[in-house]
Amino acid sequence: MKKLKILIFSSSFLPKAGGLQYELKWYLDTLDRWTEQALDYEFSFVYPGLEAAPYSQFKNIESFGLNFDEYSNGSRFATLSAILRLRRVIKSVRPDVVHCNAVLPDAGWVYLATLGLRNPPKLVVTSHGQDLVRLPEFNYGTRLNRSLNRMIKFVAKRVHKHVLPSEALGEFADEIHSDRDRVVVIPNGIPLRDEPDFEAEATGTEITSGLVANEGLRYLSLSSGRPIKNLQVLVDAFAKERDFLGESRLVLACDGPSAGHIRDKVNDLGITDQVDFIGEVRGSEKQEVFEAADIYCQVSHFENCPVSLLEAMKFKAAIIASDVGGVPELVTDEVNGLLVDQKNVESVRRALRRVYEDVTLRQSLVENGQERVDNYSMIQTVKRYTEVYRSVV
Structure with missing residues (x-):
C-alpha cells in the first residue's frame, strides 16, 4: 500500500487558549505516537508562527512555521507572505491530503497556495463552529460578513471532505454545500488513560489558580x-x-x-x-x-x-x-x-x-x-x- 502523505495546517494554535487549539494539540500528540505503528502514513504540520513553535515539535511529524506572527496580524502583506510560504511547503512536501481546521482562513489559504499546481492535494476541512454558524443576535460567526460568507461558500465547494464535530452543525453546512455526501461527523476527543496529554505532562508549573477554600460545592x-x-x-x-x-x-x-x-x-x-x-x-x-x-x-x-x-x-x-x-x-x-x-x-x-x-x-x-x-x-x-x-x- 502506498504511503499516504498528510499535511495538517492551522492558522491558529497554542499558546492561544481555546477548544480548537487544545483539541489540535491533543490530536497531533496522539497522531505522533500512533504514527510509530502506522507505517503507511507520513504526517507534516504547518503552524502559524514563532509563538507556536514550542508546541509544534514532534518525534514523527515534521513541522514548518509560517512566521505569521512576525508581522502585523491581519495585514495584507502578512497574509500574502504566509500564503507564499505555505505554497513552498506544499510544493516541497507534496502531500496527498491537506487537512485544515477552518474554511476561512485556513482552507482559503490552501486553495490560493495550490493554484496552478499540476497535482494539487485533496482538501479536508474541519469546522469548529465560527466559520459556519451565523447568530446575528450575539454577533457570532464569520459568515455575518457578506464578503466572507461568499468566500466561505466558494471555498467549501472545493473541499473534498468537510468534517463536523457535531450533527448540530449540519444545518449550517447545508447552507454552503450543494453536496451533503462530502460532509462527515467526527466528534471531538480528549486524552484518556495513557494517551498523551501535554497539560498533564507539564512539569514545574506553579499552581496559582486562587481557589478559595470552602465547605460547600x-x-x-x-x-x-x-x-x-x-x-x-x-x-x-x-x-x-x-x-x-x-x-x-x-x-x-x-x-x-x-x-x-x-x-x-x-x-x-x-x-x-x-x-x-x-x-x-x-x-x-x-x-x-x-x-x-x-x-x-x-x-x-x-x-x-x-x-x-x-x-x-x-x-x-x-x-x-x-x-x-x-x-x-x-x-x-x-x-x-x-x-x-x-x-x-x-x-x-x-x-x-x-x-x-x-x-x-x-x-x-x-x-x-x-x-x-x-x-x-x-x-x-x-x-x-x-x-x-x-x-x-
Whole structure:
C-alpha cells in the first residue's frame, strides 16, 4: 500500500487558549505516537508562527512555521507572505491530503497556495463552529460578513471532505454545500488513560489558580465571557439561589474584555463574596481547577462539541448545560447531566439547587459521565480521521 502523505495546517494554535487549539494539540500528540505503528502514513504540520513553535515539535511529524506572527496580524502583506510560504511547503512536501481546521482562513489559504499546481492535494476541512454558524443576535460567526460568507461558500465547494464535530452543525453546512455526501461527523476527543496529554505532562508549573477554600460545592464555568457564552444568566441564577446553596462558590475562569461586564454584574448583585474570578487557566492550573470542581456549568446560547464538557466528565464533575447545538449529543438529560433552557434563569436556578440538594443525583451524573466520556478518546478520533484521509485519495 502506498504511503499516504498528510499535511495538517492551522492558522491558529497554542499558546492561544481555546477548544480548537487544545483539541489540535491533543490530536497531533496522539497522531505522533500512533504514527510509530502506522507505517503507511507520513504526517507534516504547518503552524502559524514563532509563538507556536514550542508546541509544534514532534518525534514523527515534521513541522514548518509560517512566521505569521512576525508581522502585523491581519495585514495584507502578512497574509500574502504566509500564503507564499505555505505554497513552498506544499510544493516541497507534496502531500496527498491537506487537512485544515477552518474554511476561512485556513482552507482559503490552501486553495490560493495550490493554484496552478499540476497535482494539487485533496482538501479536508474541519469546522469548529465560527466559520459556519451565523447568530446575528450575539454577533457570532464569520459568515455575518457578506464578503466572507461568499468566500466561505466558494471555498467549501472545493473541499473534498468537510468534517463536523457535531450533527448540530449540519444545518449550517447545508447552507454552503450543494453536496451533503462530502460532509462527515467526527466528534471531538480528549486524552484518556495513557494517551498523551501535554497539560498533564507539564512539569514545574506553579499552581496559582486562587481557589478559595470552602465547605460547600464549587460550581465551575470556563468561558471567554463573550455574550454567546451567556454568563449573565448563570450569575443571575446563582444570585437567586445563593441562600439555598450553603457555602458553595461560583468559580468563573474567564478572561478578556467581556469579563469586565460580568464582574460589574456580580458587584451589582452583591455576590462578590461567593464568586471567584480566576482568569484564564491552562496546563496544570486547568486540571487543578477541574479536579476541584463539583459541578461544571455551561449555559451558552450555542456550542458545537465542547471539549470542556468532556473534560468535566473526565475529572468527575456533574454537568449543567444548555440544551443547544451539539450539547445533547454529549449530554443526555438526567443521565450524565442536566440540560437547561439557557434563556430561562429559573431553569438554570432549579438545576443549580437540584445538584446541590440531591447527592444521589449528583453522584449518578458523575458516574454516567465517566462512562460516556470513554466514547470520546483521542485515539478513536485519530482513527476516524485517518479513514477520511484514505477515503478522499
